[in-house]
Every structure is written in structure tokens, then in C-alpha cells.
Amino acid sequence: MALVLAGGAARGAYEVAVIQHLVEEVSRDLGRNVPLPILCGTSVGAINVCTMAAYADEPVRRAHFMVRYWTKLRIEDILLRN
Numbered sequence: 001m002a003l004v005l006a007g008g009a010a011r012g013a014y015e016v017a018v019i020q021h022l023v024e025e026v027s028r029d030l031g032r033n034v035p036l037p038i039l040c041g042t043s044v045g046a047i048n049v050c051t052m053a054a055y056a057d058e059p060v061r062r063a064h065f066m067v068r069y070w071t072k073l074r075i076e077d078i079l080l081r082n
């Protein structure tokens with residue numbers, strides 16, 4: 001099984017919600033972690049899969065970390081100021 005995430009700014013936040021659903025809800029329904037041995041992404045999707053890879057040994061924690069990061073993100077954090 002593979003997870004391929006697209007680019008597109010705010011789409012990254014939606015991707016994180018899907019990841020959280022896979023890691024929490026689908027895993028619970030299966031009775032085991034959803035295997036995601038292949039991670040691929042473009043632009044913001046690449047940032048998300050890099051985070052997932054960094055926490056590969058902690059499947060649930062990586063989803064929580066990503067949700068926490070995305071929910072704290074503010075426009076001021078990404079805009080350049082002169």
C-alpha cells in the first residue's frame with residue numbers, strides 16, 4: 001500500500017485530516033496499524049510525507065504531531081514581511 005499526497009497549499013491540511021482518519025479510525029477498524037511503506041508527495045504533500053517518514057516508528061504520534069502543527073499554523077507564519 002502507498003500514500004501519495006498532492007501539492008496545493010491548503011490541500012496539505014486536508015491531507016492531514018485523511019492521514020489522521022487512516023491512522024486512528026481505519027486502524028482501529030482493522031485491529032492493526034494501516035501499513036504505509038511507500039510515501040510520496042509533491043510540494044506540501046512532500047512536506048507531509050517527510051513528517052510521516054520522520055515518525056515512521058510511531059504511527060499514531062505522527063498523525064497527532066501533524067494535526068497539532070497544522071491547527072497552530074497562522075497566516076503570519078507563512079507570509080514574508082518587509
